[in-house]
Structure formats: C-alpha cells, structure tokens
Amino acid sequence: MANRIQINKEFIDIMPQDYLDLVDSGTFENPNRGWKDFGTATELIAEHSLCAGCPESIAFRHIMASIPNPEDTVMVGSTGCTSLVFPMIAVHNIHSLFGNQNAIATGLKRALAVRFPDRVKDVIVLAGDGATVDIGLDMTLQSWFRKERFTTICFDNELYANTGGQESGLMQKGFLAKMAPVGKRFEKVRLPEIARESGCDYVAIMTASKPSLVEKVIKQAVLIAREIGPTYVQIYTPCILEIGKQSMEGLQEMRTSEAPGERFKFREFISPEAQSFLDGLAEKKKAEKIAATT
C-alpha cells in the first residue's frame, strides 16, 4: 500500500467502496505503473458518460495508467467531450472555461512551484482539438513560447463533438460538416510542426490504438516537461458518432488512420536537450538492471 495515499481508520466504514479500492489497490506511488496494471489494480478512471465505444475513453484509460506520478499530478481540462470524463478521474483536475486550459495550467504550475519548491508536481493539460487549436490557440502557443513546464495533450477528433459535429481547425480539408456546408475549405492545421517551432521539446502525433505506445509517449512527455520544457501530444480519438461509425469500429478507424502515409502515422520530435535527458534516463535504468542482476 502506498504511503501518502492513506485513509483515516475512522472513515473506513463511511467512505464509498471506490475510495477504499483506490487506497488499497490504486497504482499511486508505483514508479513502474503502466497499462499492464489493467485488471489487477484499481484504475484512476472510473465509468464515464461518453458515447459507447468512444475512443476518447480508451485513450483516457491508457493515459491515466501511464502518468508517472499521479500522487503529485494535477490535470487541467476544457469544455468538450473530455470534460464528461474528468469528474471520474482520481487526480485533482480543473474545469473552468472553454479554451483557457493552457493559461490555467501556466498559473497552476507556477503556483505549485512557489508553494512546493522542493517537490515534483506535474501538470497535464488534456483538451479537445477545438479547445487547443481554435478558441485556445493563442494560450496554447504562448505557453510554449514561454517554455512553461507542463504537458499539453490534444484529443484530436477533427471536429467539435460536444456541440454536435461542427468544423474545427484540425478537421480535414473537404470534410462536410455542420458549419462547413460545402466542405472545409482549408487544410488540417499542422499543430505538431507549429509546436516544434514554438518551443516544445517533445512532440508526438499518434492514435490511441496501441496502449504500450501511449504509455511510452505519455511518460516521456511528462518527464521531459518536468525537467526540460513544454511537450505536446496529439492523439486521434475519432468521434465515431459524427463520422458514422459503430461502437466497435473505433479501433479499426484508428488503425486505418495510422497506416504509412496516413495523417496519424506515428511521428515524434525530440529536441537535443530532451534526447540527452532521455538517454540519461535509459542509462540509469540499464545500470539499475545490471546492479539488480549481479
């Protein structure tokens, strides 16, 4: 059982089972936590009210299983389908307005740095493409220009899902949608490239089809943000409702879209500083392994 996550014995009989489970078998303070804990540990994400089969929910589960330091992580969301999940997440998280998530995270990260100068407190933003790229773009970019030390995750479903499927900046050109009555007239905004140019030390674009890849990317993104500079992860989480897919078709849609030459083929950018930091981590891990076996 973790040390920091405890329950006052007097409360055991009145707290909900879910809380007791989190204390007993939540994966707090476990440096080796990951998606393989599914089925044996209490997940940080409980049920949600997304559409059945919505890939956002699986992406969310993979991410929550992967964050390296949940006992000291605060998340920032925005308005949109993702915010239907946040109330069920067992780390502190903030919803305030639509599109201001990177401004909130900026103040939050700085406040935590002032209040806890000797401790690690990770901040992670998770918001939709409308929030990240359209209404919140200035705050997204400005936080990167300023090299704010937190991770920005964008759930890219290429439209405004929560308001019923309107055109967004990350929508593909030509797509017919509400508010794009003759098809979207301009290209999908190239935010990963913009992120790299704007000062992100780590950028990844991917789908949520492979839990092990999500785990690797999220861990790297959070650790680099903690030590080096801002990081950005864009994950395709197709809105099956708006693109006319069935509940069980989300995974295939993600796989199709990450094939070679497709728009969500896995790509990664790692700045030289971030790379040498990752190399250092890998070396340390190797040394630990050797020490453990000899």
Next chain:
Amino acid sequence: MATQTDSRVPQIGQRNKKGQLVTDPNELFFLSPRTSSFLTGSEVIREAIRRASVDFSVAYPITPQSEASSLVGELYAEGYVGDYMRGESEFAVMGQCAGAAFGGARVFTTTAGPGTLRAFENFPMWAGSRLPIQVVFTVRGINSPLTIQPDTLEIAFMLETGMLLWHAESAQDLFDYMLKGYYVAEQPEVHLPIGVICDGFFVTHTKDMVMMTPEDRTLPHYDPYRSPVVCMDMEVPPVRMMRDPFVMKSNYISYMTHASWQLEIRAAIERSRKHTVPLLDGLIDVENPDAEIMLISSGTAVSQAREAIRLFRARGEKVGLIKIKTLRPFPTEEIRKATEHAKHIFVPEFNVAGWLAREIKSTIDRNHRVVAGPHVAGGMTMPPEIIVEEIEKHMAHRRNKELVHG
C-alpha cells in the same frame, strides 16, 4: 501535507525571507504605527502588495494601470512576490490568475476598461470557483471611440459577476482596501474574488499623502486549506475531485445544482459584511445626516460631492453626503436608513449610464426622490460647481412645478 503550519511558510511572529515580520492582520491594520508618505496611486499599489505576502502576480499593459503592474514586477525582482509574469491578453491573464489560485496561491493583478471587458468571462468563473483573487480595476473608458480617460462605466458590467467590489475614493482608501480586501475575501465563509476599484488617473496618477503601515511588516500567508473548496494540489488525494464539475449531462439535478450554487455565491457576498463592517468602519460614511438634500456617490465622485457640500455650507445651506465604500455587498439597509428623511437625493457619477443611481433607485422607497446626476463621461472632470448647478436647477424646476400645480 503542506499547510499554513508548514515550516517553509513563515507564521505570525516570524520573519519572511525579506526580513518582514509576519503580523496578525488586525494588528497590522489598526495597531502598527503608520507613517505618512507622498505617493502616486500606482506607487500605493506597489506598497500595498509589498505588505501582502503575494505568491503570484500577472501583468498586462493597459493605461492607467501599466505603471502599477510593472512596479509589482520590481517587487518580484526584489523578492517580495513569489512569481510574476506578463500574460498575453487579459483573458489569458485572468486564466493564469485562476490557475494559480486553484493551486493555492495568493494572487494579484490589475486591469482597466477594455482589459476588463476582454477578460470578462473569467470573473463569474472566479466567483463560481470560489477563488479569492484580488484585481485592482483602475477604471477608464470603454471603446468606441477609444479613450484612455477615467470613466466608471466598466463597474456596471462587474456588478453581477459574484465578486466583492470595493470602490476607493482616495489613495489612502486604495492602500487600506487592498490589504483588508485580502483578509475579507479569504475568509472561509466568504472565499470570493475581490475587485478593488479606483478611478484611473484621478487616483493612479496623482500624488497624495498616505498613512502607511511599516514596510517591514506583512500579512500572514494565504492558507489554501481554510477554504470551502478543495485546493488543487494533490495534497488530499485520491478522491475523484474535479474543480468545478459542470452539470450538463445530469439534467435531473443540473438546474438545482447551478441555481443553489449561484445563490450560495450571493450569500457569501452578504456574509462578507460582518468582516467588512469593522474593518472599513461600515459600508458607508455619512456627513450631515439630517440634511434634506443628500448626495450619494462612490469613488472620486465622493470627493467632488464633498467640495460641493462645502460650497453650499459657505452659503449657509446644508447638504448631506453618503459615501458608498462597497458596491458588493451593496449597503442596501444602510442607504435606506440614511435617506429616510431625505427629500432630494442626487447621485453624481463619472459615467454616461448612471448605474449607481439605478442601484439606489431599486433599493429605497419613494425613489422619485433620486435624481440620476450630474453625470460626466469619457474623462471629463466634475467640478463641484457642476454638482451645485445640477441641484439648483432641479430645485428651481421643482419650485416651478409646485407653483403651477400647487
């Protein structure tokens, strides 16, 4: 768990890293020796923040607060403020302030006019999220046409945001309201954002004598765990806790949740009274309480009204004055009582809308007694003679009417 008693946070009686003695608020306000200084309003803002143990401040330039917010930056460079940055727009600034307050910091910012309106969506969010952020509004006109001149119209927009709003008449008020404002706003039963308002240029850019508390004494640090809502720092995990869950997908209770929370915010504003009344010596001040003609005002219009009273007194006529110190909570009962006997009530204002007159009309009985004026707007000054003239004009009109309709 990091708490107020955390060894890193200096407690009352201890010194902070700048050598300032952390002082009990009431002792700081009322017992510590005060010395007078001749300062601009912008410098007064700096001096109040020097004594306020502020953790985080965000700045964005707009006249007439640019100087004050850059002076706060100098305080940060000197080590008096925990962290400081320039935001990218007022909307972002108020989000950055919110993020820091969610994370348990005492936060300060300033803005004015177009900045206030650019930031607007944030203010009800602050109140709804119970973030005791302090913003000084150095009020100025709102576009269009573009103006940088003093004008209090923006206050009308702020009235229903759920924030505490105190309106300083002078640099002295500004200094006191800023320090006392943190104390009231952070009370657990209040825990709301506070707008300390001063009139741009008239207060920010003029020099005045201000009685100040000692430079080497400061307010106790904000304790984010003395709060009606959870601080988002993961010091009390692992409850499934979102700040602040919105209610759209639970239609059975969403309207009730929203409505009751909104009512609670209004109730919290009212609960601030009991902390504010002793600190500000009441929510209003009254001069010549028995006069038949009463002037009611807030901000620098009070000073102009006081001059007008002096002109009347020189002629042997008695006119009264009510100075409103807090617009939220609105001193409804106090104004009702103080105007009970009044026959004519004038409300001088520095804006085109006459929002204060409207507030007063909606609170007192026999509200035909209220004359919404005189008004000036867009940076015009309000010489006391204008107030005298308005009153005389009105009284002459009344006399004529009485003669005709007798």
